[in-house]
Amino acid sequence: MVYDDIKTFYQSYKQRKCVIGHSFYGREIYAMHVGEHTGKQFISVYAVHAREWVTSYLALKHIKLGCSFGGWVIPLLNPDGAIISQTSKPLWKANGRGVDLNCNFDADWGLGKLNVKRRGAENCIGDYPFSEPETIALKNFTLKINPVVTLSWHTKGEEIYWLFSGRGDIKGAKILSTATGYPHKIIYGSAGGYKDWCLQKLQIPSYTVECGSDKLKHPIKKLYKLKKCYNALKIFTLEYGKMKKYEK
Numbered sequence: 001m002v003y004d005d006i007k008t009f010y011q012s013y014k015q016r017k018c019v020i021g022h023s024f025y026g027r028e029i030y031a032m033h034v035g036e037h038t039g040k041q042f043i044s045v046y047a048v049h050a051r052e053w054v055t056s057y058l059a060l061k062h063i064k065l066g067c068s069f070g071g072w073v074i075p076l077l078n079p080d081g082a083i084i085s086q087t088s089k090p091l092w093k094a095n096g097r098g099v100d101l102n103c104n105f106d107a108d109w110g111l112g113k114l115n116v117k118r119r120g121a122e123n124c125i126g127d128y129p130f131s132e133p134e135t136i137a138l139k140n141f142t143l144k145i146n147p148v149v150t151l152s153w154h155t156k157g158e159e160i161y162w163l164f165s166g167r168g169d170i171k172g173a174k175i176l177s178t179a180t181g182y183p184h185k186i187i188y189g190s191a192g193g194y195k196d197w198c199l200q201k202l203q204i205p206s207y208t209v210e211c212g213s214d215k216l217k218h219p220i221k222k223l224y225k226l227k228k229c230y231n232a233l234k235i236f237t238l239e240y241g242k243m244k245k246y247e248k
């Protein structure tokens with residue numbers, strides 16, 4: 001199970017690390033630090049959606065390859081959901097109690113085209129913004145770290161999103177695009193995501209990478225299907241770090 005693998009990796013991790021909170025069913029949500037301890041920091045989050053748990057292994061790849069400036073990798077935001085996807089309901093996207101975490105952030109909450117109030121496998125917004133322990137944990141950790149940029153790794157479709165409610169910085173999207181070979185795109189009709197909240201409320205650049213070909217079926221089980229993204233965090237931090245504007 002992915003949760004056990006991430007937990008084992010975390011326990012043997014020798015750098016800075018912490019538990020940022022717990023899932024609805026009490027599982028730990030881990031964060032591991034990579035790169036420089038001082039100066040600007042990023043946050044990079046994986047497996048927000050349950051069936052996209054393969055991205056947790058991408059996170060470990062990113063940690064091993066290292067970064068040019070410092071930041072925090074959160075490999076598995078949704079451990080309860082990942083277990084549901086790996087055991088009984090492969091296509092499950094939501095958390096353990098049926099709320100889609102990427103619809104639960106306070107950014108035009110509930111206004112997404114596919115949003116529903118009824119709990120289930122996907123698209124449920126929750127009772128109010130930040131109603132879920134997983135989104136609260138990521139919110140509080142983000143406010144504490146005060147990152148200069150955030151990245152979210154999803155599957156699938158080979159696209160990069162960077163804009164929400166008129167905010168966004170295309171420069172980072174171009175770097176990610178070069179690093180992965182994926183085009184950057186503007187999408188409409190989604191709301192309440194982590195990227196959306198970072199852009200709208202924190203006013204920091206934030207990016208979503210949809211890893212893996214759209215032809216693949218969820219859940220993607222082989223990490224090598226995401227190989228175009230292996231070097232993406234390393235390259236991103238290298239190129240993004242060069243941009244003087246974000247020097248702290």
Ligand SMILES: [Zn+2]
Nearest residue numbers: 049052154155
């Ligand atoms: Zn997703």
